[in-house]
Amino acid sequence: KQEVTQIPAALSVPEGENLVLNCSFTDSAIYNLQWFRQDPGKGLTSLLLIQSSQREQTSGRLNASLDKSSGRSTLYIAASQPGDSATYLCAAPQGGSEKLVFGKGTKLTVNP
């Protein structure tokens, strides 16, 4: 059974800092992994979808990597801004199935 863990549960940084959010998963037989952002009271917004063949994806100040062999993915946020404050979640499929398993998220606060 796939288990997805995100540590830390909360992170507070000053504006302008570069930061890394971590995601680990137990079942490495995955073909892709997704990172999402959730603002309070809102639905999730897809940030990056990484295929196992790509190992890395970039969108603006965001860069996500995927290492299946170690069961880890990281989301790198460059030059953080207060508007980046949100909860960030990662999700991986359970084995080769259509079932997506989510981590519990990291709540990021960027202080001006």
Next chain:
Amino acid sequence: NAGVTQTPKFQVLKTGQSMTLQCAQDMNHEYMSWYRQDPGMGLRLIHYSVGAGITDQGEVPNGYNVSRSTTEDFPLRLLSAAPSQTSVYFCASSYRRGFGAGGELFFGEGSRLTVL
């Protein structure tokens, strides 16, 4: 673009009542799914569908029914509501099953359900 539309946004039920949460997407997405989000438990998959006429169970399917008669709609039915079903429910869809390239998951804004 409407994207994924969920109705209602808020609902209060009494124990034993039934209701249907509606989900519609206008992106011709093949894959649709329902999640519930609870404090400390995160997002958990209830049911999902990979196309019209095809549904399957997720992690927490008990107490919920689904059907997929069209590509656009994927309603979630609570047959006899219980307080344990108090939660925020999210519908999500993806262009591609298996979440391959271009298969990002799109979420609705959520439906907050309280069962008294």
